[in-house]
Amino acid sequence: MxxxxxxxxxxxxxxxxxxxxxxxxxxxxxxxxxxxxxxxxxxxxxxxxxxxxxxxxxxxxxxxxxSDRPLPDVIAWITPYYRRWSRGLDRLTELLEQEKEQSDAE
Structure with a gap:
């Protein structure tokens, strides 16, 4: 299965x-x-x-x-999506931090 x-x-x-x-x-x-x-x-x-x-x-x-390594087929399928979403969220975090730094400097 x-x-x-x-x-x-x-x-x-x-x-x-x-x-x-x-x-x-x-x-x-x-x-x-x-x-x-x-x-x-x-x-x-x-x-x-x-x-x-x-x-x-x-x-x-x-x-x-x-199990230590369950559902390898599900993990293999979801990993590219997870990476893409993580990069997007990381970039959003960077932008929010930059915005906060700019507003703190003003």
């Missing part, structure tokens, strides 16, 4: 958002997201199979966390 398909599902995005704050076991995710255990596990399996999350066994618990 490609990264765009993974990200298309709003429930999977909610799971990813929850894991963005740190690792979590299934039970904690169920509670935080108000989802059933089976639905949460289903989406975690898809995310794990896609390489977006990793899992480690901690006694009876499975603890999930975001």
């Amino acid at each position: 490609d990264g765009f398909t993974v990200m298309a599902d709003p429930t999977r995005r909610r799971v990813l958002d929850a894991l963005a704050t740190g690792e979590s076991d299934v039970g904690s995710l169920v509670e935080r997201l108000s989802l059933s255990q089976s639905l949460t596990s289903k989406h975690l399996k898809v995310l794990r199979d896609a390489g977006v999350v990793t899992v480690r066994v901690d006694g009876p618990r499975r603890v999930y966390r975001l």
Whole structure:
């Protein structure tokens, strides 16, 4: 499954958002997201199979966390846009700073 398909599902995005704050076991995710255990596990399996999350066994618990390098196809697609937007925002910041310096000098 490609990264765009993974990200298309709003429930999977909610799971990813929850894991963005740190690792979590299934039970904690169920509670935080108000989802059933089976639905949460289903989406975690898809995310794990896609390489977006990793899992480690901690006694009876499975603890999930975001992968270090998830969704390479999404990142490859968005990177040129991000660079362009960043350059534009950097230039805007420079112009605003110049304008402020000019008004402070007056």
